[in-house]
Amino acid sequence: MKRLINGTALALILAGVGLGENAATAAQIYIQQSGNAPAGGDPNIITDPTAFVIGLAGGGHTSSNPVLVGVAIPNTVSGTASISFSGCAIPSACALAATGTYGLTANTATLSSGDLFTAVGLSQAGGSVSFVNLSGTDAADGFGTPTSYALSIFAVPTALVGGAAGTTIDTGAPDGSFIFAFSCDAGTGSATGCVGRGNGNGSGNGSVDQTVFTNSAIVDSGGGGGGGGGGVPEPATLSLLGVGLLGLGAFRRRRS
DSSP, rough: HHHHHHHHHHHHHTTTOOOOGGGGGOEEEESSOOOOOOOOOOOOOEOOSSSEEEESTTTTOOOOHHHHHHHHEEEEEEOOOOOTTTTTSSTTTTBBBBTGGOOOOSEEEEEEESBHHHHHHHHSSOSSSSHHHHHHHHHHHSSSOOHHHHEEEEEEEEOOOOTTTOOOEOOOOOOTEEEEEEBTTTOOOOOHHHHHHBOSOOOOBBEEEOGGGGOOOOOOOOOOOOOOOOOOOHHHHHHHHHHHHHHHHHHHHHOO
C-alpha cells in the first residue's frame, strides 16, 4: 500500500504539482540507484554505493552549481562519509562545502533532533528529512536505534537540469547512512540562501531545490532494508491517502 501511495504522489509531482512543498520549493532533488525520474522510495535504497544517481524533478528548473550533497551516518554503525563525482578536483573525494554556500553555517554537524537541513543552516528547506524519520527507518531496517547522526555536507560541482538525465555520484558511507541534497534555482544562490528571483507567491526569495525524505536515499549494500516504513509520509501523501480511501468507498457503494 505504501508503495502505491508514493506512486500516486509521484505522478502528481511529475504533473507539476509540488507535494509537501510551497512555491519556494517547487523542484525536488531525488537520489536513487538508477533512473531519470524520482522513484519515491521513501527512502530509495542504494544497493551499489559506487555508482548511483542524483537528479532534479521539475521541468523548467535548473539548479545552481554546486549542489550540496550530504551524508548522515548513524551512531550505531562505523564508517567515514565521502561523496565522489568525476568533476571534483580529486574525483575520489569531493571537498566539504564552504560555509556560506546558500546559507550553509556548518559543513559538519551532529543531528539528534529536528531536521538535518536546519542543523547546518539551510533553513529554507523543508523539514521532512528529520531525525525522527531517519532513526525510525534505520531501526526498522535493522541498523540499530540511532541516537544521533554525524552530518557531512559536500560540494558537487555540477548543475542539475529538471527532467533531464541524472548525474552519477558515489559514496564511501557505510550501510544505514542517508544521502540528501540542497541547491537553489540557477541564478538565485547567494551566501544567505536562495534569493533574487520571485517565486510566484509575491516573495522575492528564489526557488529552493531540495531533497524531501521520500526522495532521499539510504545506503544498504545488502539490499535487505530501505524503504522500510520508518519514515512519516509527506503531508500531501497523507491527503492523497484520504482521497483514495474515499474514492474506494464510493466505488464499493456503486458496485453494491
